[in-house]
Amino acid sequence: MAANPVSSPVKQSGKPVQVNLYEAKTHFSSLVDRAAKGEEIVIAKAGKPMARLSAVPAKEPAREPLPFGQNLLGIEFLSDDWEADIPLEWFEDPEEDKLLHPGGSK
Numbered sequence: 001m002a003a004n005p006v007s008s009p010v011k012q013s014g015k016p017v018q019v020n021l022y023e024a025k026t027h028f029s030s031l032v033d034r035a036a037k038g039e040e041i042v043i044a045k046a047g048k049p050m051a052r053l054s055a056v057p058a059k060e061p062a063r064e065p066l067p068f069g070q071n072l073l074g075i076e077f078l079s080d081d082w083e084a085d086i087p088l089e090w091f092e093d094p095e096e097d098k099l100l101h102p103g104g105s106k
């Protein structure tokens with residue numbers, strides 16, 4: 001039987017270690033540990049490479065929220081009359097009168 005590539009702790013010459021499917025099933029936990037440490041492992045079926053086992057990249061840090069008034073495009077300017085073309089009805093709340101005067105009297 002050839003040397004067992006699963007038990008070899010160091011990958012050789014920068015090439016990924018190739019492991020047969022049966023060996024990969026038998027030693028899956030140790031292969032996952034090795035992959036998590038940065039080693040690349042190729043799983044082969046009948047000598048033909050079928051899958052690659054490698055580490056998951058580190059999670060990217062969360063982006064900080066944008067400052068108030070800035071959008072995704074970075075536009076920070078609004079003209080003084082930006083609302084001039086918007087009908088006044090859009091600014092009125094029809095439910096406001098009901099909340100302020102529940103009995104219907106004003």
